[in-house]
Amino acid sequence: MAEPARITKSHEQHRVLTIRGKSYCNSACIFCIEKFAGYHPVAPKSDETLQLILEGAGKYNMLFFMNGEPSVHPKLFEYVKLAKDGGFRYFGMSSHFRTFADPHFALKVLEAGFEFFDISLHASTYDAQLEVNPIDDGGRSLKEALHGLRNIQEIARRTRRRIGVTHKFVITRMNYRELMPLFRSTYDLGVRNFIMQPVKASGLQPEVAEKLAINEDEFMPFVNDLLRRTEGLGAEIKLYGMSQIGAYDSKDLVQESNLVKHVSSKRNLRLTLDLYQGDRIIPEQAAPSDAVAHKITVQLPNMEQTATFTCREDQFILNAALASGLGLPFGCRMGSCAMCCGRLVEGTVERAPQLILTEQQMEAGYTLLCRSRPRSDCVITTHQDGELGL
Numbered sequence: 166m167a168e169p170a171r172i173t174k175s176h177e178q179h180r181v182l183t184i185r186g187k188s189y190c191n192s193a194c195i196f197c198i199e200k201f202a203g204y205h206p207v208a209p210k211s212d213e214t215l216q217l218i219l220e221g222a223g224k225y226n227m228l229f230f231m232n233g234e235p236s237v238h239p240k241l242f243e244y245v246k247l248a249k250d251g252g253f254r255y256f257g258m259s260s261h262f263r264t265f266a267d268p269h270f271a272l273k274v275l276e277a278g279f280e281f282f283d284i285s286l287h288a289s290t291y292d293a294q295l296e297v298n299p300i301d302d303g304g305r306s307l308k309e310a311l312h313g314l315r316n317i318q319e320i321a322r323r324t325r326r327r328i329g330v331t332h333k334f335v336i337t338r339m340n341y342r343e344l345m346p347l348f349r350s351t352y353d354l355g356v357r358n359f360i361m362q363p364v365k366a367s368g369l370q371p372e373v374a375e376k377l378a379i380n381e382d383e384f385m386p387f388v389n390d391l392l393r394r395t396e397g398l399g400a401e402i403k404l405y406g407m408s409q410i411g412a413y414d415s416k417d418l419v420q421e422s423n424l425v426k427h428v429s430s431k432r433n434l435r436l437t438l439d440l441y442q443g444d445r446i447i448p449e450q451a452a453p454s455d456a457v458a459h460k461i462t463v464q465l466p467n468m469e470q471t472a473t474f475t476c477r478e479d480q481f482i483l484n485a486a487l488a489s490g491l492g493l494p495f496g497c498r499m500g501s502c503a504m505c506c507g508r509l510v511e512g513t514v515e516r517a518p519q520l521i522l523t524e525q526q527m528e529a530g531y532t533l534l535c536r537s538r539p540r541s542d543c544v545i546t547t548h549q550d551g552e553l554g555l
Contacts, residue, residue, distance in 0.1 A: 225426065
């Protein structure tokens with residue numbers, strides 16, 4: 166199996182503290198984990214967010230705001246000021262970009278020090294946008310978002326500010342056949358960095374999950390078509406949360422180069438420890454291989470559940486677990502976020518390059534399942550990301 170290893174060196178490698186905050190969003194994207202979740206998510210309160218920022222001072226150099234449309238959060242600029250006082254040097258956000266249609270607000274955001282932006286845009290036509298974001302505006306939120314993109318880029322140019330804009334789109338059953346028009350919608354406006362990420366449907370309301378869920382076997386041919394058609398256009402494309410098995414080896418395909426720590430409320434009880442509740446993405450076993458197979462036993466930290474599956478020496482353990490029907494936690498699947506971290510109790514693994522674990526942590530048995538291949542039968546304790554002290 167070819168292992169993607171290309172990492173961009175276009176900017177400093179960052180240590181990113183990602184805040185998953187409370188939603189004040191004026192959109193209603195149907196895969197929103199707050200608005201269409203099958204449970205009641207708990208976002209960090211203001212005091213808790215302030216504490217997370219204080220705790221991250223000195224450990225991280227970038228503060229990035231993810232969920233809940235950061236641009237409309239009433240305390241966004243208060244958080245940034247505190248972070249600056251604590252030594253954070255870079256700031257970013259994932260946004261629907263509609264608020265930047267107001268040039269005065271776009272300028273305020275740039276003046277606050279925001280440099281990195283992910284535009285979350287998942288449709289390329291009014292009809293598709295209305296289906297993704299059903300706020301009864303005829304899909305015109307798409308036009309508003311693209312207007313905001315033009316504004317933020319033009320204001321940055323006029324004020325001679327350096328910014329980076331990445332188009333992030335979630336692949337669902339609704340849009341997996343329209344990846345090329347999605348790419349073009351922002352590429353034609355100057356965006357050159359793209360993230361494609363499959364939907365995580367496990368936490369959504371059942372009827373929403375059924376409408377959106379799609380596995381890698383189905384969408385990868387369309388991802389490969391996009392990679393082939395866009396090769397050489399000067400865009401960098403990151404396949405986030407995918408196994409990348411069978412991905413076209415485009416020269417524009419890049420891997421995560423930043424260490425990313427996601428934090429949310431410590432009161433959030435959504436993730437009840439379970440080996441089966443989660444996204445599987447790959448529902449079928451991999452193609453036949455002559456590689457030696459080993460028995461992998463995974464267990465929860467509280468020992469209330471165990472599960473056993475086989476994994477070949479040419480497979481990453483996470484891929485084999487997902488293919489066997491388990492729902493282990495995962496995020497980037499590139500070795501940069503630690504969400505899939507486990508700890509070896511028995512056995513040995515070969516670790517592919519990763520960005521999280523220190524030599525001491527690996528010696529203590531910690532291993533990223535997305536970057537580990539077995540070299541013997543193994544017993545692994547799962548859900549160890551919180552034990553790393555990142």
